[in-house]
Amino acid sequence: MTVPLTDPQVPRSAILLRGRAFVAATRAEFATAYRLLGRSREIFADLGLRYVGATVSQTTYEVALRQGGLAAVVPELQTDERTLADMGDRWSRSTTAAMLAHALCAAGRGG
Numbered sequence: 001m002t003v004p005l006t007d008p009q010v011p012r013s014a015i016l017l018r019g020r021a022f023v024a025a026t027r028a029e030f031a032t033a034y035r036l037l038g039r040s041r042e043i044f045a046d047l048g049l050r051y052v053g054a055t056v057s058q059t060t061y062e063v064a065l066r067q068g069g070l071a072a073v074v075p076e077l078q079t080d081e082r083t084l085a086d087m088g089d090r091w092s093r094s095t096t097a098a099m100l101a102h103a104l105c106a107a108g109r110g111g
Contacts, residue, residue, distance in 0.1 A: 014043035015052070018059045025063040033063045054083040055092050061099040071107035074100065 017040035024033040037060050044053030057073065057080040064073040077100040084093035 010043060011047060011049065011052070014040045014047075014049075017043070018056065021059055022062055025066045028066075030063060030067045034060075037063065050083060051087060051089065051092075054080040054087075054089075055096070056080070058092070058095060058099060061103065064103070070103040074103045074107055074109075077103055 017036045021033040021036035021040070024030070024036060037056055040059075041053055041056045044050075044056065057076040060076055061070070061073050064070050077096060081093060081096045081100055084096055
């Protein structure tokens, strides 16, 4: 049974998927974590929730940090940082920018 996007449980489930991804990462279940994050981002996109969709990379960063692969998350953080900047956001953008700076340094591309 497919739940309609208008069901209020749908955005909640996308948020919970981020939490489940974090837990999976703490258990070194990285493939599961990335799959859950991909589904979360997909749901937010389907709902047109650009702001919360642009914060998924913050959890992706946490997964990559635990996996030891921060360089891989750079493109996602860059995209989301630009999206948040275009929205004029100052709340989540600062966190995303800090994570991006850390990932760039870890990748050897920091100033």
